[in-house]
Amino acid sequence: MQTELSRKLGVEHAVFGFTPFPAVAAAISRAGGFGVLGAVRYTAPDDLRRDLDWIEAHIGGRPYGLDVVMPAKKVEGVSEADVEAMIPEGHRQFVRDTLAKHGVPELAEGEASGWRITGWMEQVARTQLDVAFDYPIRLLANALGSPPADVVARAHDRRVLVAALAGSARHARKHQEAGIDIVVAQGYEAGGHTGEIASMVLTPEVVEAVDPLPVLAAGGIGTGQQVAAALTLGAQGVWLGSIWLTTTEADLHSPALTGRLLAAGSGDTVRSRALTGKPARQLRTEWTDAWDDPAGPGTLPMPLQGLLVAEAVSRIQKYEVEPLLGTPVGQIVGRMTSERSVQAVFDDLTRGFEQAVDRVNRIAGRSGQS
């Protein structure tokens, strides 16, 4: 699985793995892929530094990258308290009622919510970057829109490639104009924030729209067959996120959540605004059903919704309240049926890829080649 981009980055397989877990990121790169650590949960620079140190000690000198959430547009002089004040009381009451209905316990006194809006704010992302540029990262990915011009310039000064996620050819062209190096075409079936265009249609459209920029296909990819299909569609690599959630190196801190992921079928996800205010694919739960119910108050726009539900989500996760317990994940969750090591996932990907290439060669009448 070698493309121009994988050769440029010096990796064996054109498989990019996005993960919030340092152990998974390191294992992806050690297995011959390209690990990308999601930084959104790091609010303290020292925590990020500690985990990047860990990666450096365990990645065997292989290349890796970092994924931040950095808006191109600044919102000046707005504090988290200002944003908090914009949340209607009726919505707060709906959160309290829904949690009470399911008997979700309170957090202990002084216990912080695990997820805060702060990771989404520009000053936090910039602090993350100050840390990240102390390390030999090879890729900086931005999960929401194009990164600011000065960040792109700073990355390029250090020979760090910049990637950005796009759900349409129009978004992809905007990224190209912003000077980024790689577009991640994120299809409808992907976990997390997605648009409505499915990978089968989106991948070749984005490839054509930003030619000659390399494109990574994201969404619906968890087997070697799907890797082969995505590369057939013109991508220079694949960007996998969901598949790592049930690897042995992942640390979800919740056996119940791991169990739900292993049990879920491809039809058990929903593209809902419940988590952040923008449509994001996640496990369908009674929590997402409550927010998507026309009889409920509905969701608030980003970033209000994320702030509104942050503590509730922490409580649901901490106490593993199963009917409400979810996580962002793509439709490929139906293929996540056993806990495997990252290396075992790679072994399956490469074997499945070779078999799929054999198959399409037979169909093309090139049977001597398969």
Next chain:
Amino acid sequence: MQTELSRKLGVEHAVFGFTPFPAVAAAISRAGGFGVLGAVRYTAPDDLRRDLDWIEAHIGGRPYGLDVVMPAKKVEGVSEADVEAMIPEGHRQFVRDTLAKHGVPELAEGEASGWRITGWMEQVARTQLDVAFDYPIRLLANALGSPPADVVARAHDRRVLVAALAGSARHARKHQEAGIDIVVAQGYEAGGHTGEIASMVLTPEVVEAVDPLPVLAAGGIGTGQQVAAALTLGAQGVWLGSIWLTTTEADLHSPALTGRLLAAGSGDTVRSRALTGKPARQLRTEWTDAWDDPAGPGTLPMPLQGLLVAEAVSRIQKYEVEPLLGTPVGQIVGRMTSERSVQAVFDDLTRGFEQAVDRVNRIAGRSGQS
């Protein structure tokens, strides 16, 4: 593009083309694919007989099939008038208001609506079958659920293969239990009735679920690259519907509609209940927006919605009222940018397929083979 199934049917390319136009169906088979005529619009048996005669005269002895809409469950003793009586007056008024707002003229006195519920009713489908079995069709496809057991048996007696559309692995297994021969896995991105699982995920799931039955991939396929990707995912062929709508052999009777299709991007469709009461992907228009607007009355369940809007849709189409003018079509509409002959579409498909296979062979390090 040869698979076990295409060899069994004696066609050169494993490309199945669904179309309501006899001239397109004949051209697909003449070009080396397998043309499938949609029968839902034929309410008079003689009309179907006339068009099948035309196909026989123009298809050059190539194989072809027929697509009917036949529910497995009978609804006994319910007439169209009974169904009409179940439509609330408020919904009828909403139709009148929406048409009036856009100045849509009335049909002439005695002029029939072009689309009626009758094509969806079992007695009509059975009459269609009585006609069809007089012709040497090789495939009978059912667009909605599994066909009744006696119809499957009747087809098999005549060595006619039976296909059924499925939007999930569970649906596909039900078809298999009903004794059908081919499953069409219809992804989220497809035109017409679709589920929520995208082709990239659905195709391999259905292939695995019904093994060893052959699966055709539908949804998001309009280029040779996409054909190659679908076959890589394990399909024994592809099922294309949208791509033929803008061929020179198609007869939409509406230059304005053809123009809208040629201009639309992949983001200009919507999966809406506006047409039939079940989610069907179609061009997004002010008509679908009105039905999908939370401030409106909302859609009725199938078959009420189809009956409610039948005359309105005929009027919109006849008078080409552009803001309301739509048609079922998949996300691949973004690739339909010029009118081409069916043969030209096939030439592009086969050339693109070969290039995609070359590309994936290079990535797999089999460069001597590309």
